[in-house]
Amino acid sequence: MASAEAVSDIAIETRQVNLWYGTFQALFDVDLQIPRGRITSMIGPSGCGKTTFLRSVNRINERLGYVRTTGSIEVLGYDIYAPDVELVQVRKRIGMVFQRPNPLPLSIRDNVVFGYRVHSGRRKIPQTELDELVESALRQVLLWDTVKDRLDRQATELSLEEQQKLCIARLLPVKPAVLLMDEPCSALDPKGTEAVEELIWQLRGDYTILIVTHNMAQARRASEECIFMLLGKVVEHAPTDEIFVTPRNQETADYIEGRYG
């Protein structure tokens, strides 16, 4: 990465992003500057385009085939829709966590280093290197102490909360810059939600985190900036403290107060 971008405080910058599913337009002129190393939440009623936006930041939307995107999305100063961009590199640098934890049917250890192996080609990775990666990633997601004695057990045996932490852990060994999270706690119970939120909070600083949520309390607790979207447009983008206390826009205020949702 060029050093000029490395000092920039903006991790994701979009200009005039419009997106269509077939003939249906899902995003309208989205202009956003998402700060580096912080947690930004996206809220808004169902169908407002927040998940669509999230999915266009690592270009998985395209897999549907009938999606058309215009405008530009720059991540760390690089246009990820430029013609010479390699999708594999995009997915490597921009990790994604899903609503439903989806660990692979492999051991805990193999799950953590799966992405690392995929990006290492044919190189034989020394066992010590793998062990270090596994420990460091699991420590970062606060899972090491719970699973260190059963790293060879199937990941699918873990609780949902642990599975979701593992899904975050497996992104870390390839050193992503951005973590996208699509309602990462909505399949978890309150205790699991709290634990995962706590984890996300700890990861800020090292990673730029963009988190879509239906849960306004969660946005308020676990994010530093907040974006409110409605019908495919960005209505308001402000520090979380401000947007929840003194929203500038009436629609934001109405949504936050629960008048529609």
Added chain:
Amino acid sequence: MFEASDLNERNRRVERLWRLLFLVMTVLLIVPVVVILSVLIHKGGPVLSIDFLFTEPVQGMTAGGIFPALVGTVWLVTVALLASVPIGVAAALYLSEYAPDNWLTRAINLAIINLAGVPSIVHALFGVGAFVLFFRFGTSILAASLTLAIMTLPVVIVATRESLQAVPQAFREACWNMGATRWQTIRRVVLPNSISGILTGVILEVSRTAGETAPIMFTGAAFFLPFLPQSVYDQTMAMSLHLFVISTQVPGVPEALPFGVALVLISMVLAMNAISIAFRMHLRSKKKW
């Protein structure tokens, strides 16, 4: 207050009637299988012996064993598998993991279903035209096995595709989102989790292939050939055709002989199916999601 009304009584009688009807149908289904097996064991059992399995037929096939036919069937099935499994599995991988959902893919799927419905005698004639004559393989194991392979390809493709589709889509999503390519996803996640189903399909195909008669009778199976084949360009005897021949074409065959051959053939098939089921159960028990 809670005693049965007339309507309840009537419903209960109707219920019993239907239940009985379905039970009778199920029993009727099992009867032929049991009858076939017991007749075969009763009439064919006495001729079975180690010698029967390992000697060739003598006296115009009215006595002796079935060794050349047994070996021939193993040859035919093995060569057929060597052709159909790689092609079938590759095709299923393409259709399941790569092919876009468009008219071409749907047309291919339709073709596969139709291929499965082509009568075996038609495959036989195709085999004669294509492999025996056009490719000049002559009547040989190669021609007969390729005919069998074409006939069983739809089975392999469908069985493989179904086992691939049984792997949850979430696993693929997870891989793709970490930047894994389709092939990396297939090799590391999809195949390891579908291999049990694929192998089961293959074993079932073996049992089906072993019993086929029509596709091999014009393409490579011989009426009587008391030598073992030396290469895929030789003709060979086969269990299924041998059974047909001694049952209908040769005078003076003792009654027990065809039953003995049939018993060996059906035992081979059942053993294959049993292995397939045991294998599937074993691999399933290790799977957790």
